[in-house]
Amino acid sequence: MDTILTINIVIAVVFTCCYAYQLFFLAVPFTKKQEPHKPEVLHRFAILICARNEEAVIADLIQSIRHQTYDQSLLTVFVMADNCTDATADIARREGAVVYTRFNREKVGKGYALEQLLLHIEEDYPKVYDGFFVFDADNVLDCRFVEEMNRTFSDGYEVVTSYRNSKNYGDNWISAGYALWFIRESRYLNNSRMLLGTSCAVSGTGFLFSRQVMESTNGWKFHLLTEDIEFSVHHILQGRKIGFCADAVLYDEQPVTFRQSWRQRLRWARGFLQVFRKYGFGLVKGIGKGHFSCYDMSMTVMPAYILTVGLIIAYLVGGVMSTAEGISFLPCLMYILQTFLGLYVVLFLVGVFTTITEWKRIHTTPLRKVLYTVTFPLFMLTYIPISMVALFSRKVQWKPIEHHRADRRVLETAAGRK
Template identity: 80%
Template sequence: MNIILTINVIVAVVFACCYAYQLFFLAVPFTRKQEAHKPEVLHRFAILICARNESAVIADLLQSIQHQSYDQRLITTFVMADNCTDNTAEIARQNGAVVYTRFNKEKVGKGYALEQLLKNIEEDYPQTFDGFFVFDADNVLDCHFVEAMNRTFTDGYEVVTSYRNSKNYGENWISAGYALWFIRESRYLNNSRMLMGTSCAISGTGFLFSRKVIESTNGWVFHLLTEDIEFSVYHILQGRTIGFCADAVLYDEQPATFRQSWRQRLRWARGFLQVFRKYGFGLVKGMGKGSFSCYDMSMTVMPAFLLTVALIVSYLVVGLSALGGGVGSEITFFQGLYYILQMLAGLYGVLFVVGLFTTITEWENIHTTPAKKVLYTITFPIFMLTYIPISLVALFSRKVQWKPIQHHRADRRVLEAAAAGTKRIQNQ
């Protein structure tokens, strides 16, 4: 029993030391104000979309780009139809995009498609664009998205990320679990980082980088399973501060089946480990020099669920050892199981509070019925706890690869919200 209590204390202290700052971040948007923007300068932008068999959704994205309040003469949209077997390329051309095609069964994934797309643009449009947006084909943009991002870009941020909302929040508990986490990440991680003057992190899609950034790496060179986190960590280690634009809202589609979700999050978990293996020494070195951003990114790529996995394994080892230790030792084994359940209940409580706080404060930005908002706040911790077995499998799996996820058209309410323009997110 003393061993179990010792494990509890050690893990509790480690959790508190590692992640207490994220609780502090919850208060930052209510105590700090965003600094005024510099006088706006209009920039010429290229929009990059890598699409694989996305004929069902790409028109919605392209139309939302055409409806941007930003000067359309300063926007050029490029689509890389990547290993497509449908009419994605044709639909993209019909909706005003410059389309390239790519067929490569060995170098599979968004990173390789982006690399080729940027090469093609540089060959055909040399030195034309000041910045490059990256979107996924299933995205839909608020009509003021580019305008808002340009203001933050003008402020001097060479990399800028956006507020990631969801276009299928109300589909089921899985899609809502993703969506609530990304909304929380936007509002209470990246937004707080921005207000505190530390670096934000790219999250999958809806980000912007300057020509100088891509020239510094001589093209897109990020090909780990989580190329967005790799991109973020690399540039933070180069001394760049990634900005966040709270007013630029993007609607992203989330997986709605557990099989797809497991496969995607397994790739993410494995990708986090790849990033830490490649950049871990640099992050530790940066922490030694006093870089909070390096510490923050270390906590991002080594998520808390790995500590949870270690704790569960410790309980089981202690319990099984006691089980073979003589008469009456079965009690210790069952006590170990009890502590596992107790730990999971505690995690559920913490995650529920985080989800509830996010749901209440971002209520108007969540596009589903009030009943589903409440229901999926309750199921949010369950979704997050499924990361525990995923993290465990990721530790030992060696055959994790990128695989496409089927997407669907956005809910009508989301399309209407994007076209109308969302209300500005106020930092009190």
């Protein structure tokens, strides 16, 4: 058992060393103010939406774009109907979008659809747009979203990401788990990074990049399972600083079934490993040169649950060896339970802190806000078996998530009517 205790101490020290800075990040928004914006310049934007069988939600997104306070003459909505078998394309055209269609069963995924969409735009509208927004079809935008993003874009950031909120926080413990994590990521990771002057990271959807960024990669060339993180890491390694706009609020829909959640997060976990395999050397090299953003991104693509998986494997191996030597397995089991309890407490405190400080931005009943702080750690701990599968699975592929929500309360809030 001395060996197990030593392993426990070593892993605890590694955890602390790796992620202590994120505890510091929790205090940053309360101690540091955002620098004033530079004079605003109005830019012409292309809005990119890649949609696969999203007839239930795409109209709400386009309508929320049409309700923006930004000059509508400077916005063009482009939709790539990607392998659709429903009315997505027809609905998008009816709402005034420029629609392209794509049918390719081999190159599947958002990255390939974005690549094809940008090729069409550059062929049909060459050199027209200063920047490109990327949204998922289930998103809904606050009415000031583009206006606020343009202010940060005018400050000189070539890539800008936004505050990611949720349309369906209160559906169940799964949707709330996602939503609370994304709110925490927006408020206490990207916001703190922005205030400290280091690079932020794109999270899935609701981001903007300049024409210069698009031309630097000759379109969209990011096709790993987590193309958003790949995009972020690539540009950070190129020396670009990704900005964050705390006042640009986006609402997206979270999965509500564990099966969908497992499939999606398995793809993310596998995608993190892909990104680390492709960019790990560059990140380590950047860390050696003293670039904090490279360290920060390394902790993002090689997250804490990988260390947890390693710890549990070490416990089990040690327990088996102890049993073989005639020593009770019970102490090893107690160490595992203590580890899970410690993780639960840390995640619970993070969830409580985020819920209290972002209370007004969480759209559900007070009772559910409280209840889902209790279930939040359980949701996060399910990453452990997902990570174990991702480490050994070679057949993880991108698959669409079904969306059905059109919450009137969120639509009214986004439109500024509440």
